[in-house]
Amino acid sequence: MPPTDAPAGPDWWLMLRAFWRRGRQVASFAPSSRAMARAMLRGIDFESTRCVVELGAGTGPVTAEVAARLRPGTTFVAVELDPVLCARLKARFPHLDVVQADAARLDELLAGRGVRQVDHVLSGLPLPSFPAAERDSLLAAAARVLSPAGTFRQLTVMPWVYYPLYRRSFDDVRFHFVAANLPPGGVYVCRGYRGGAGST
Numbered sequence: 001m002p003p004t005d006a007p008a009g010p011d012w013w014l015m016l017r018a019f020w021r022r023g024r025q026v027a028s029f030a031p032s033s034r035a036m037a038r039a040m041l042r043g044i045d046f047e048s049t050r051c052v053v054e055l056g057a058g059t060g061p062v063t064a065e066v067a068a069r070l071r072p073g074t075t076f077v078a079v080e081l082d083p084v085l086c087a088r089l090k091a092r093f094p095h096l097d098v099v100q101a102d103a104a105r106l107d108e109l110l111a112g113r114g115v116r117q118v119d120h121v122l123s124g125l126p127l128p129s130f131p132a133a134e135r136d137s138l139l140a141a142a143a144r145v146l147s148p149a150g151t152f153r154q155l156t157v158m159p160w161v162y163y164p165l166y167r168r169s170f171d172d173v174r175f176h177f178v179a180a181n182l183p184p185g186g187v188y189v190c191r192g193y194r195g196g197a198g199s200t
Helices: 011-021 034-041 061-069 083-092 103-111 132-145 163-169
Strands: 051-055 075-080 097-100 118-123 146-156 170-178 185-193
Touching: 034 061, 034 146, 034 170, 034 185, 051 061, 051 103, 051 132, 061 075, 061 083, 075 083, 075 103, 083 097, 103 132, 118 132, 132 146, 132 185, 163 170, 163 185
Parallel strands: 051 075, 051 118, 075 097, 118 146
Antiparallel strands: 146 185, 170 185
């Protein structure tokens, strides 16, 4: 049974309100579609994956897809800064490790859980709207914990627009377009971090 303090209202309404309150920290005014969530996980072998981290989990469409694929012994941490969205996540996924925190504290959050290496970082954060230094710091923090073959995966609702930004930070960047989303968007799958992207 969900906690009595769980937020009321549909996911789209909670996302719209969060976008209105924190437009620079919330990537979209609507939850990601199931097609987008599945695109985020495309190519991940959950049989061999030992740790997945989600940043900016929102109301949990990607979280739900991860939860359906998790194997025993796999660590999953979902991070969400907005208190209302985080409360929705905790009510929906009481069996998962959901934490209300700033993604900039990624190193600290993982160290506190004894996690030294992550296979995949899934980001729903609007990184292009972050100040360059803050964005580069977050990407560097993710890179420090990624395994050598790990991926940094970034949702976007502005297809291809920010490809140069991620290409300046990673050696290998692939983009997967998702039409079935509101608005249409896609996922950047990045490997081989090589340093800060700097200003855009």
